[in-house]
Amino acid sequence: MSIKTFAAKLFAKRIHTKTQKWVTNPVETQQKVFESLLLEASQTEFGKDHDFQNIKTFTDFAKKVPVRDYEGLKAYVDRVVGGEANVLWKGKPLYFAKTSGTTSGAKYIPLTAESMPFHIEAARNAILGYIHETGKADFVTGKMIFLQGSPLLEEKNGIKLGRLSGIVAHFVPKYLQKNRMPSWETNCIEDWETKINAVVAETINENMTVISGIPSWVQMYFEKLREKANKPVGEIFKNFNLFIYGGVNYEPYRAKFENLIGRKVDSIELFPASEGFFAYQDSQKEKGMLLLLNSGIFYEFIKTSEFFDGNPRRYTIGEVELGVNYVLIISTNAGLWAYNIGDTVQFTSLKPYRIIVSGRIKHYISAFGEHVIGKEVEAALQEAMQETEVRVNEFTVAPQINPNSGLPYHEWFIEFENEPNDLEDFALRIDNAMRKQNAYYDDLIVGNVLRTLVINKVSKNGFQDYMKSIGKLGGQNKLPRLSNDRNIANFFNKTK
Known part of the structure; x- marks a missing residue:
């Protein structure tokens, strides 16, 4: 066993112990997050407009802070984008994650000094949880690839902006930088087809052990690898045994992937978004992803069957049920308040709280x-x-x-x-x-x-x-x- 493998197992055990402290106290954990968010943002423009100082309970919060999507929060976001401080969260954001798809064009999702670390820790902890449960850690000595957007960032009124995956690329821990692929230059290629060809050229002769990305785009990578080498991906990368993915359901792709790889590999599902990193698969044996209750995000849930009613009930973590479709509503330490991200979830377990993504309320x-x-x-x-x-x-x-x-x-x-x-x-x-x-x-x-x-x-x-x-x-x-x-x-x- 290499020193790196041994250290990874020790670190995984330590993080597992730390995680269990909030996993076993879910309602209390969420209450602390709720109180902390209100306190930190009480002197912001949004906090003053919504009387945060006099909010004592969740019932108060639900009365004073309506559920909004991006369009509903846009007037505040525009002020932040314009360079104003202390609007949605104290100070100014570190970054904007720029996304598209709204009726008003681009969305600018703030990432703050308080929220950014949780994006990094959640992805790390998902891998460490896998190591702790399975005992498999040899992959840490091989090469790892994360198919993502360009890390080149623009700037708007002194705040850097780009795709979330490109921003996250700037926070890769030093102990992973030597293992991480593709190169910075290849990651900066904007045209996706050109980029995939460059990734294939860089990685085809490497000892790839972990591959991560949205399944549809990883499939393109695998197809080009197989076409170039004329053999299954599992033979090209003999030590590739862990696929990490998020964004879409993997099941419709699984049979295709196993055919491209030539064998089965373990997988870890993640639930990241520009608005926050919400959950990750914490077990190879249980269905669903562990909802991250201690990550600066306060969660509310509205039943999809009631969502389009005039004033639907908003549920907190201690009130949810198994198998019910809920619209996910979040308040975060990046300054999103009672924010509808558009995703729907179902709980597969209440001890601990595990979810699956069941769809989009708009889809x-x-x-x-x-x-x-x-x-x-x-x-x-x-x-x-x-x-x-x-x-x-x-x-x-x-x-x-x-x-x-x-x-x-x-x-x-x-x-x-x-x-x-x-x-x-x-x-x-x-x-x-x-x-x-x-x-x-x-x-x-x-x-x-x-x-x-x-x-x-x-x-x-x-x-x-x-x-x-x-x-x-x-x-x-x-x-x-x-x-x-x-x-x-x-x-x-x-x-x-």
């Missing part, structure tokens, strides 16, 4: 009142794949409200790795699984409001072409798995 299909969510379409496809030899590269779903003939239906656009022998049979398998997942959808099928779903085949790299067409190829960008409109569907129908 759903309810053209007929069915309210189908991401988790349901992913689970239905996974069930159909398990019953067959079919493998899928990528997919998305949209409602077809006005077909040329017959009843409306859900239209699935699928890029197959290997196609089903009978496309209609495969569609029926997904449809039956969907009916088990969602009772409203089942009622619509039984009542002849909807017909069985229809699959449209997408040509190879079709989804990459779509992401490129909207300027979101690579990095942390993710394809919506389902939409309540026809925007993505129209793209593929035009390219037929």
